[in-house]
Amino acid sequence: MGTALARTWLAAGHPLTVWNRSPARAEALAAEGAQVADSVAAAVEANTLVVVCLLDDASVDQALGGADLTGKDLVNLITSTPAQARARAEWARARGARYLDGGMMAVPPMIGVPEAGGYVFYSGPRELFEQYRETLAVPLGTTYVGEDAGYAALYDVALLSAMYGMFAGTAHAFALIRKEDIDPATLAPLLTDYVVAMAPSARLTAEQLRSGDYTKGVVSSLAMQVAGTPTFLSTAEQQGVSTELLGPYFELMRRRLAEGSGEEDLTGVIDLLVR
Template structure:
């Protein structure tokens, strides 16, 4: 008996910027029948030569397939591109960067038009798409039924992580992780500024900094456990009181090195505020509560 592989899902991709093109090319390479549309038609030409069907209008692109993946500039672009386009019976997967509130609103907008909806947050840059060893992935939230039906297809360009029925959760996970990244970048910038005018090779310093950040990363698990239990003192080694006592050293060092403390001072101020109203024996977790006020 000859084994016949399962038929691959055909789909439409709206938006052919760097990310949209990377997604489209990966689906094409995997053997999926693909229809593409871009506001600037010339960007679709190369994909047309590679086997994609190039739609002349967004309406034609949406009509071509049940599964429609949008990867446009922003949430407003989704509304503009799909205004007046029939979505009844369609499965709309929105990989356009948006806020949680925008995702919830867009989900309701899609449902009013008879479509099932998934929101996505891409944790990768275009060169990571279609490269499994790069470990990129996409957060998905919204219709679980829709996600499960298309899980295999959605997993072709990058890994998939479903984070809940609430359409906002993919965007929220995305922005939360990226916000932590920018906080790390701020600390890295301050560290390099401190050594910038000294006879210290930044290339030699870099692995020390990277290794230290890796060593500190597991502290997020303690923070999570403290938030879950409400006990901010459990297992604490470097408590809040001790860390606040060290702040003058960091600020004085910045002054001596002629480095602005503007990247670190806001966090130090939060630490001091927390100490003024809580136990010095707790961790830094209480800063989370200050930020929520």
């Protein structure tokens, strides 16, 4: 990921100093115009804007613990929790640096390819984001989500959590046909189109949460959907497929029906998840 970012900035003519915990990876960028620092301290010293792309929050401590960050503008692009991001912002301020947190909604092949649709959530001081907006937008699109340093990580994990939920449903769907004489390639486009068609329901969920009216715009009521869950569970059993991916969600639906209104949407499940 870091290499892809570096190559995009270099291709756009930005002067760049790089450092990597695996020196060979940094050296590979020298031929493309990067200055290779022999230490992280030297890399930090070279420029005011310091972009960090490492494995996790602990690796930031390991890499930058001994570096002088006074007067630096630190952009942290690791995947972290909101609490870690807020703590890292305080950590940076205590060391004399300004701080932006970033949540990357992209994989390396999307970097530097605008039509791929990748972008980064940024949170922290608005003026700091605006100062570097054009530079940060070179490899990926930018979406500013607020002054709270933890918001980029929160948006990042929220979207990725939805992605894994989609992966779970996809896994269950393919498992259902696994033992049949059905080519998975015939299911894939149908599955893709259906998931895309269902995705806009998130907008209705948001409106229901804002208004507090979970019966607004309901197409398929909670009562009706709960009544249909035995069919899904029985089909899985007949196909020899575990229900461990669907079961917990169906149980939440049943709990919500027991304490809410059968006329509402599935939005009430969210209230059961919030502790």
